[in-house]
Amino acid sequence: MSTAPVQAVPALKDTKQPASARTRRRRGVNREGLEAGRRSTRTILWVLLAASLILYGFPFLYLLLTSFKTPIDTIAVPPTILPKEWTLDNYANALGRGGVLASFINSIQTAVISTLLSLVLAVPAAYGITRYKTASGRVFIMAALVTRMVPPVAIGIPLASMMASVGLSDTPIALSIAHTTISLPLSIWLMSSFFESVPKDLEEAATVDGCSRLGALWRVVIPVVSGGIAVTAIFAFLASWNEFLFALLMTAVRSQTTPVVIANFQTQFGLDWGSMTALAAIYSIPVILLTLLLQRKIVAGMTLGAVKG
Amino acid sequence: MSSRTKISRLAAVGGLSAAVVLAASACGAGGPAPSGPSGSSSINVLVEAGGHAELQPIADQCKKDTGVNVNFVELPYDGLFNRLSSEFSSGSVSFDVAALDSVWLPSFKDSLQPIDELFTDEAKKDIFPALVKEANVDGHFIGMPAWTNAEIVLYRKDLFEDPKNKADFKAKYGYDLAAPKTWQQYQDISAFFTKDGMYGTDVKGGVETEFLAHVLQAGSPMVLDSNNNVVIDNAAHKQALDFYTSLVKDAPAGAAQVDWAAAQNLFNQGKTAMTQFWAHAYRQIPKDSPVYGKVGTAPMIGGSAGVAGVPGPWYLSVPKATKNADAAKKFVKCAFDHNDLAIQSSLGLAARISAFQKYQDQPGYESFKPLIETLNAPATATRPATAKWQQIVDTVLVPMLQKAVAGGDSSALLADAKSKVQALLK
Known part of the structure; x- marks a missing residue:
């Protein structure tokens, strides 16, 4: 109650000031208010960012820390975050296990082939769908989406039988084809959104300058969507790199990939957490490096897809 | 360098890499052909x-x-x-x-x-x-x-040989503290060691084999008799299930979720004094475990039909x-x-x-x-020879055990299990 007269006095004084001063003052107040609002928004965003980082980063951090724990530390009840005693034995065990190096090579082969197949098929498909806008194109893109709804386990066994019947059993190419069935629909959708964002005028200008339709695609459109291609390539690569079920059903001596080898640390006789986490940590390095290398392209690709031309 | 040249070079390198990868993919890095030709050594x-x-x-x-x-x-x-x-x-x-x-x-x-x-x-x-x-x-x-x-009994030899524990146990139960041979002894020892943050044993709600061993020890075939009749609701199954759940009070909380890995961890961490576990676990106790070198072994305990295990x-x-x-x-x-x-x-x-x-x-x-x-042991027997066995385990036995260790009525659960097994076998 006692504060009311105090507030009233400056208000009366203000009325005696020139209009321009009052406006400046109001602008100053607004600016301060806006600044304060921005600061609090920024703080909230930072808090949310930190929370998200912890939410997503903690499991990986825990995996990384577990890979440096001794066997008894890995199964401690209650679990400990930091190792009581740091050891590299798990890495030595994991890398010393037969077939690990071969599985890495197989994973790289499979992921590269699958990524290339996805891009080679998705780029022209997405371009055709977005530029020609035919009814069959719309049906095709919806049908591609439907294939994403089929659980992989439902097609895994028939696919394995088909590959065996054409003599591709236990080869990286068979697994790559299987992985392409997972990544291709998503790649088509992603590339479609990127092509949508490229103005048609660009192609028309290229055509006027003497380019064929394919020439315009190759020389003008693809360089513009290269960020989008990088994003699509990353998704396709990751889909293959981390895939487990098809690899389990379709690989044996020659082409077993690392996810299956990682799963092999869980046996009927126990779970070797240390070695399993060590190999998982090593296996994640190429993906992290790839993401860092293509970071700019990925960000560019994401913003490209967000703005319609 | 113009972007066109860049892309062309990139495409050339990509194409070359693809060709190399595709050529290499004819055989993976893992070794020879998946199955040798006929007559191969x-x-x-x-x-x-x-x-x-x-x-x-x-x-x-x-x-x-x-x-x-x-x-x-x-x-x-x-x-x-x-x-x-x-x-x-x-x-x-x-x-x-x-x-x-x-x-x-x-x-x-x-x-x-x-x-x-x-x-x-x-x-x-x-x-x-x-x-x-x-x-x-x-x-x-x-x-x-x-x-x-097969499951055997692993126990903390250091605790069993401790003079104070021996004296206290004898005073309380009237017989010597030693590796258990009967259900009653297993219950007594479990209750005795459940104190000061430690538990006498574990109860595994997530796996079925231990319960089935108790069924054999009680003198009944497991779930199905020799003519494939469902006998899961007979007296021996009820007796076995009641014994199984009687140990919950002397076991760590969350028995419904305890499986082999959890039980092994608890024992290796020194949280339980006894466990019924697969024999290989004895040689897998980590050297830095607090129980390393302090573990004794004994045959599976016996019921009215004597010692029995599920191989x-x-x-x-x-x-x-x-x-x-x-x-x-x-x-x-x-x-x-x-x-x-x-x-x-x-x-x-x-x-x-x-x-x-x-x-x-x-x-x-x-x-x-x-x-x-x-x-x-004469009562030891293998699991019923039915192609549906894994399904019976996953959809009937384990869910039943999880409900039982959480306090469910054993008779009702066994009766329900019987009808479910019968439905699976139809």
Whole structure:
């Protein structure tokens, strides 16, 4: 109650000031208010960012820390975050296990082939769908989406039988084809959104300058969507790199990939957490490096897809 | 450099890489062809990841003895069954020998070759009786035991030998504190050690084998009788289930979720004084565990029918679809002949009685005598030979146990389980 007269006095004084001063003052107040609002928004965003980082980063951090724990530390009840005693034995065990190096090579082969197949098929498909806008194109893109709804386990066994019947059993190419069935629909959708964002005028200008339709695609459109291609390539690569079920059903001596080898640390006789986490940590390095290398392209690709031309 | 030139170069490099990768992909980095040509002396053996260690020293020896070279294909347990189902149903297999869990034999019997000639009288005498019976499906032997296991009792020798504990236990229960031999003793000891943040034992709601061993100890076949009638609601099953749940008060909380891994962790962390666990666990106690060197072993406890356990053997089988049947059978025979070599592996298990006996008195193999005693016990029996067994376990037995350890009424749960098993078998 006692504060009311105090507030009233400056208000009366203000009325005696020139209009321009009052406006400046109001602008100053607004600016301060806006600044304060921005600061609090920024703080909230930072808090949310930190929370998200912890939410997503903690499991990986825990995996990384577990890979440096001794066997008894890995199964401690209650679990400990930091190792009581740091050891590299798990890495030595994991890398010393037969077939690990071969599985890495197989994973790289499979992921590269699958990524290339996805891009080679998705780029022209997405371009055709977005530029020609035919009814069959719309049906095709919806049908591609439907294939994403089929659980992989439902097609895994028939696919394995088909590959065996054409003599591709236990080869990286068979697994790559299987992985392409997972990544291709998503790649088509992603590339479609990127092509949508490229103005048609660009192609028309290229055509006027003497380019064929394919020439315009190759020389003008693809360089513009290269960020989008990088994003699509990353998704396709990751889909293959981390895939487990098809690899389990379709690989044996020659082409077993690392996810299956990682799963092999869980046996009927126990779970070797240390070695399993060590190999998982090593296996994640190429993906992290790839993401860092293509970071700019990925960000560019994401913003490209967000703005319609 | 213009972006066009960049892209062209990138495309050229990409194309070249793709060509190299595609050329290389004709054969992966893992080794030779998945299955050698007909009559090849190289065979592929499909094995669960944990079993590879068991078979590797045998494979090395067999290469010297027979010239058969073995490539192992390791798969995780859960994936192995799917892989076997997939390949058997397609009629084309990428392996020449498969190591099969005993419960899978009935499911795959039509895809496996009989190996009756390997089961000589001499061989049969050296295999535990329950395993000889299990390997024979519909009148033919279709799997040669590679290694076997059974639950035994692991207990904290240091706590059992502590003079104060001994005196206190005797004063309270009127008999000496020692490894339990009966249900009553197991209950008493569990209650005695449940204090000061420690528990007498664990109760595993997430797995069924221990409950089934108690059913055998109570004098009944497990779930199905010899005529495939569902007997899960009989008195022995109720008695076994009531004993099982009676231990919950002396076990760590969350019994419904406790499985093998959790129980093993609890024991290795020193949180439980006793556990009924597969014998291999004795040799797998980590050296930095607080209980390392302080663990004693005893045969599985006994009920009214005496000691009984459920064996967990794995069999080497030869698929009908293999093109290398001769080499495959040579390896299976050789693996049986050199079965004792598996004991020197990290898991240290075998299948032949003579192999266990050879090591039973050596330090570090204290689990073998209780294991032999449990496997030789008259009431010990293998799981029912039905292709639906895994389904019965996953959809009826484990959910029933989880409800029981959470306080469910045993009679009602068993009656409900009976109708569900009957429905599955129809």
